[in-house]
Amino acid sequence: MAEGGDDDAERTEEPSQKKLDDARKKGNIAKSQEINTWFMLLAGAMALSMFGANSSAAVVGSMRGILEHAHDIRLDGGSIMLFGQEVFYAVMGAIALPLALFMLAGLVGNIIQHPPLWTTEPLMPKFSKVSPIAGFGRIFSKQSLVTFLKGLVKIGIVGAILIAVVWPEQDRFALTVQMDVMALGPFILEETMKVLIATVAVFAVLAGADYVYQRQTWYNKLRMSVRELKEEYKQQEGDPHIKARIRQLRMERSRRRMMAAVPTATVVITNPTHFAVALKYENGMDAPVCVAKGLDAVALRIRSVAQENDVPTVENPPLARALYASVEIDDAIPDEHFRAVAEVIGYVYRLKGKTRKN
Structure with missing residues (x-):
């Protein structure tokens, strides 16, 4: 029934299935x-x-x-x-x-x-x-x-x-x-x-x-007012503001975990400033794995963390864009990018070898 003194004139909406089911459970x-x-x-x-x-x-x-x-x-x-x-x-x-x-x-x-x-x-x-x-x-x-x-x-x-x-x-x-x-x-x-x-x-x-x-x-x-429908939606789906805040907190936690994984990366491929994808590869792995990726401000943060931890950064705009669009965090890169990524990682290994000799 209407709450808060709703008049019959205010109950212009069809009753929801939940309202009908609740009424039946109560014997109404x-x-x-x-x-x-x-x-x-x-x-x-x-x-x-x-x-x-x-x-x-x-x-x-x-x-x-x-x-x-x-x-x-x-x-x-x-x-x-x-x-x-x-x-x-x-x-x-x-x-x-x-x-x-x-x-x-x-x-x-x-x-x-x-x-x-x-x-x-x-x-x-x-x-x-x-x-x-x-x-x-x-x-x-x-x-x-x-x-x-x-x-x-x-x-x-x-x-x-x-x-x-x-x-x-x-x-x-x-x-x-x-x-x-x-x-x-x-x-x-x-x-x-x-x-x-x-x-x-x-x-x-x-x-x-x-x-x-x-x-x-x-x-x-059993007809409902617009306010009743909104209240029922909040009860079933949750307050949109609270849900948005929860999503924000989850994204922040995910971003912190991602940034913590950047120092373990083998290479960061950039666009140079709009995209950044951090890849990790070790002997025994079937394919390189994406440990972090970001766009604009997040991309700049990934580059900064990589530089602070001596992770090589390679500018390759087409590959950076392609990897950003096709691979998710903690997933292996797609087969079609094996050759391009292998060349980048090979270049990084050669660069590290020269650095050790010097």
Whole structure:
């Protein structure tokens, strides 16, 4: 959510993936209760179509037996308890499978909207949950108004469906008082199925529209201001000023190590002032290795350190430029420069030999 009193108008940017992931981890997800309701209505219709006839027949049979032998039922405490248990087991046996289907439907309704999520964040105590002011704000919020209007719409839909189904059958309903008990069950089941099928069809549209609305509302609440995006970027990537300072310190340490390696070089090849590449070669090495290189001020510093430590300096502008562009520090020179570098090192060795003779 916005911090520092950001207004909704300031949250003009799309939420980042991190913001969306953090919201989900905290249990803040897009969820429509109407989806769950629709799945449970569908489960009810399926349960009635699959088990309704058998369940109603079983319940009616049990009740008919009880009514036919009502005069045999003893009214003492133990008999009443036994009678109640028999009725309970008869009813539960008839509705056990439909109840299981209802529970499965509720689970599917949640899973289809989002994967299973385990978090204790919603259980954590928050002042806003017990604050009267916050509670008053929730009661008269836009979300509460939408929920209230949805309730009215659902009541109107169910009422309209009942009228549409029952009104043409009003003559048959009037005759139910004369029906046999065994015939009453199928009639009620038939009419209930009509109501459920119509309700499931209409609520499918309502549930879909509500899910789109809930998801869009959830997404809009997670929108971010430009300041929030910058703060999140700093947290993820680090403060640019700090990163620049770290790079500067690393470059300084690298430059100091490089300068410390210049006295060990065999030769420094220069441009003469713009480029400087210090190479080291010893017997047994496969190829000369670059121990230091630099441009402009750094090149002048390399030359100065080389002169202070009697490291020969050879001016060869084309070779200096080529080596600077093609070789990194602590890497061997490329094959294409072997011949030119060998001539320079050979010249240095000859120069050192003459110096020893003198």
